Amino acid sequence: MITFRLDTRSGLAPYLQLVQQVKHALRLGMLEVGDQLPTIKQIVAELAINPNTVLKAYRELEHEGLIESRPGQGTFVLKTLAGASLQSQAGLRRSLLLWLQEAQQAGLEEESIQALFLDTLRESLRRGVA
Amino acid sequence: MTGALETMGLGKQYGDLWALRDCTLTVPSGRVAALVGPNGAGKSTLLQLASGLNYPSAGVVRVFGLSPRQDPGLVLPRIGFLSQDRPLYRGFTVAEMLTMGKKLNPRWDDALARRRLQHLGIPLKRKAGKLSGGQQSQLALVMALAKRPEFLLLDEPVATFDPLARREFLSMLLEATVEDGLTVLLSSHIINDLERMCDYIIILSAARLTLVGDISEVLDRHKLLISVRRDTDGLEHLHNVVQVTHTERQTTVLARTNGHIWDPSWEVHDVSLEDIVLAYLGQPQRDVPTVTMDRADEEVLR
Amino acid sequence: MIWLTWRQQRLETLIGAALAFMVTVLIIRTGLDLRSAYSTLRIGSCLGQQHLQDPACQNVLSTFQDKILGLSNLSTSLTFLPLLVGVLLAAPMALEMEQGTFRLAWTQSVTRSSWLRVRLTLLIAAAALFGLGMGALLTWWRWPADQVQGRFVTNAFDLEGPVFASYTLFALALGLTVGAMIRRTVPTIGLTLVTFLGIRFGIESWIRPHYIPPIQTAWFSGPPPFGTLDWVVDKGSTWRDGAGHKLSYADVTALCPAPTGGVKDTYVACLHSHRLSEFIYYHPAGRFWLFQGIESAIFVSLSIALLAGAVRWMRYRVT
Numbered sequence: 001m002i003t004f005r006l007d008t009r010s011g012l013a014p015y016l017q018l019v020q021q022v023k024h025a026l027r028l029g030m031l032e033v034g035d036q037l038p039t040i041k042q043i044v045a046e047l048a049i050n051p052n053t054v055l056k057a058y059r060e061l062e063h064e065g066l067i068e069s070r071p072g073q074g075t076f077v078l079k080t081l082a083g084a085s086l087q088s089q090a091g092l093r094r095s096l097l098l099w100l101q102e103a104q105q106a107g108l109e110e111e112s113i114q115a116l117f118l119d120t121l122r123e124s125l126r127r128g129v130a
Numbered sequence: 131m132t133g134a135l136e137t138m139g140l141g142k143q144y145g146d147l148w149a150l151r152d153c154t155l156t157v158p159s160g161r162v163a164a165l166v167g168p169n170g171a172g173k174s175t176l177l178q179l180a181s182g183l184n185y186p187s188a189g190v191v192r193v194f195g196l197s198p199r200q201d202p203g204l205v206l207p208r209i210g211f212l213s214q215d216r217p218l219y220r221g222f223t224v225a226e227m228l229t230m231g232k233k234l235n236p237r238w239d240d241a242l243a244r245r246r247l248q249h250l251g252i253p254l255k256r257k258a259g260k261l262s263g264g265q266q267s268q269l270a271l272v273m274a275l276a277k278r279p280e281f282l283l284l285d286e287p288v289a290t291f292d293p294l295a296r297r298e299f300l301s302m303l304l305e306a307t308v309e310d311g312l313t314v315l316l317s318s319h320i321i322n323d324l325e326r327m328c329d330y331i332i333i334l335s336a337a338r339l340t341l342v343g344d345i346s347e348v349l350d351r352h353k354l355l356i357s358v359r360r361d362t363d364g365l366e367h368l369h370n371v372v373q374v375t376h377t378e379r380q381t382t383v384l385a386r387t388n389g390h391i392w393d394p395s396w397e398v399h400d401v402s403l404e405d406i407v408l409a410y411l412g413q414p415q416r417d418v419p420t421v422t423m424d425r426a427d428e429e430v431l432r
Numbered sequence: 433m434i435w436l437t438w439r440q441q442r443l444e445t446l447i448g449a450a451l452a453f454m455v456t457v458l459i460i461r462t463g464l465d466l467r468s469a470y471s472t473l474r475i476g477s478c479l480g481q482q483h484l485q486d487p488a489c490q491n492v493l494s495t496f497q498d499k500i501l502g503l504s505n506l507s508t509s510l511t512f513l514p515l516l517v518g519v520l521l522a523a524p525m526a527l528e529m530e531q532g533t534f535r536l537a538w539t540q541s542v543t544r545s546s547w548l549r550v551r552l553t554l555l556i557a558a559a560a561l562f563g564l565g566m567g568a569l570l571t572w573w574r575w576p577a578d579q580v581q582g583r584f585v586t587n588a589f590d591l592e593g594p595v596f597a598s599y600t601l602f603a604l605a606l607g608l609t610v611g612a613m614i615r616r617t618v619p620t621i622g623l624t625l626v627t628f629l630g631i632r633f634g635i636e637s638w639i640r641p642h643y644i645p646p647i648q649t650a651w652f653s654g655p656p657p658f659g660t661l662d663w664v665v666d667k668g669s670t671w672r673d674g675a676g677h678k679l680s681y682a683d684v685t686a687l688c689p690a691p692t693g694g695v696k697d698t699y700v701a702c703l704h705s706h707r708l709s710e711f712i713y714y715h716p717a718g719r720f721w722l723f724q725g726i727e728s729a730i731f732v733s734l735s736i737a738l739l740a741g742a743v744r745w746m747r748y749r750v751t
Binding site: 178181182183184185202203206207209210211213215217218219220221222226229230231233234235236237270273277 | 433435436439440443531532533534535536537538539540541542543544545748751
């Protein structure tokens with residue numbers, strides 16, 4: 001079972017932090033298909049976090065087909081992200097390198113590239129899940 | 131969906147002074163609602179009106195659809211109230227305080243109270259008046275929780291706690307909301323942690339309500355807009371402008387948006403809850419329209 | 433609720449009970465003593481106007497009067513007992529208001545009205561129990577002295593019968609009302625003491641003599657027309673001549689100079705010749721219970737009015 005943590009200074013909405021932590025664990029293989037996730041009550045007691053936040057995070061993950069809640073039993077992992085991400089990583093890295101070259105040619109410095117990347121990432125995440 | 135608390139045009143007047151006026155809001159069941167505002171904004175007054183300690187000068191207050199003043203026998207067993215001054219019978223031992231709770235409340239959970247006190251390291255034989263300030267607050271809170279209320283009204287519950295006690299208390303409180311579907315309304319000075327524990331916010335400023343709503347909805351709709359210096363007429367046509375700051379070159383607007391900002395000359399940023407609250411508190415004393423932002427499709431927990 | 437009331441009033445109730453116990457012991461001891469003196473001195477056979485001139489009786493009576501006088505300090509202290517007990521019973525409520533613990537009590541499952549009902553009923557019952565019991569005991573205690581002094585003297589009327597209980601109730605009601613309004617324990621006690629004493633003294637001095645009109649009678653000379661146990665409220669300030677005209681004391685002394693020596697015969701003869709009489713106003717001893725009833729009714733009514741005010745105040749003004 002995984003343990004959640006909350007970074008109040010990250011600027012990221014608490015429920016998104018939970019979603020990301022589950023996905024991270026799925027990617028790294030810390031969570032496997034059939035594993036049980038902590039109950040809402042456990043997370044609430046652990047983090048002193050609003051239960052609706054946890055509910056929202058789990059609903060989000062369920063919507064993406066990653067987890068499944070079985071009434072009376074708990075919440076379980078349906079699918080893992082580990083395989084998919086490993087396979088596609090090489091291709092993704094190649095296209096990212098191409099993009100970085102382009103950015104450097106356009107005269108962007110390291111800080112600007114980082115800012116642009118993070119900004120775009122946040123924006124797309126926000127649109128994607130909000 | 132019935133609200134744990136509903137008010138309509140609620141007001142309380144002391145002499146010529148309104149401690150609270152024209153307050154219309156709903157706190158839906160199952161929520162953890164934060165009541166924020168500066169001292170004297172009317173937070174305690176609202177909590178007292180809801181608990182039936184005080185009676186309204188104007189308007190209506192309903193708890194689970196009942197009047198706390200006219201049906202106290204039906205409302206009181208269902209609410210827990212923590213007054214700002216944490217009153218305890220100073221000459222009573224902690225055990226005697228629990229006896230009082232047991233004698234006065236049909237739903238009293240003595241096991242819960244004893245478990246909590248043991249966990250907190252508060253000795254049952256000690257006189258309540260001899261406990262430290264933090265322990266007195268803890269005891270008062272345990273008393274409110276052991277009543278097994280459906281609706282908990284807390285006036286500045288964590289003000290006197292150290293960070294550890296604060297975290298412990300909030301865990302206990304939030305756990306109870308999952309277990310019993312408890313509704314909580316708590317007033318607080320501390321804004322930075324609200325987003326974590328609350329899902330509903332009520333902002334009072336100078337005896338008036340300035341914002342009520344679901345926190346995620348509030349966050350979604352409030353944006354910080356930055357542009358080269360310009361007027362905000364076009365913006366105000368479509369969105370609600372909460373706060374405008376002009377510098378020589380730049381115009382910064384905190385807006386409550388009513389849809390997407392299409393004008394590309396505005397740079398759009400997300401805002402933290404703290405900034406939103408501060409903007410509403412810092413508003414000039416003109417008539418502020420009360421905004422009820424209650425997400426209709428939001429399912430209540432359970 | 434009963435448990436809570438008892439727990440909150442425990443200390444004060446125990447102090448009051450200890451006080452009542454000590455007073456009871458003292459009263460029984462001195463009371464038995466007084467009764468034995470009454471029978472060994474054969475006071476019973478010296479009572480009444482006709483024995484006043486009897487030297488043997490004068491002797492016996494003065495011995496007995498000395499004995500009563502020896503108890504006058506105790507009697508005077510006892511007149512403060514209702515105040516003391518009333519304030520003791522009312523003090524925890526003032527403390528409850530001062531410390532804000534009513535906010536805790538009124539947000540438990542018990543409604544404010546039933547909280548007030550139980551609390552006040554128990555307090556009133558305690559005050560009444562103490563007042564009536566102690567009043568009965570003191571009536572027993574005063575009996576030998578009453579035979580000689582009458583029951584209208586200050587230390588008799590105030591200690592006997594139902595007025596004792598009505599004072600206790602009044603002190604309680606006053607303490608509760610003041611406590612609810614000013615919400616500070618020490619000032620409440622102070623203000624209650626001052627107000628209680630003021631009202632008690634005012635009623636005793638200026639109102640009690642006029643509950644019903646006193647009997648008016650002319651006393652020319654010879655044995656007084658009233659009994660030793662009657663309450664003379666006005667003696668010697670009203671003079672009238674034969675035609676019934678009112679005369680001032682100066683007019684009287686102008687006609688008949690006041691006697692300087694022990695011999696009053698010439699003075700009496702002078703008054704006689706001018707047909708001057710002194711008018712006396714008194715209440716006969718038999719009015720004792722009527723007066724007790726009237727005074728108790730006054731204090732009980734005041735208490736009810738105060739308690740109604742306190743209840744209203746606590747229901748609507750205290751938050």
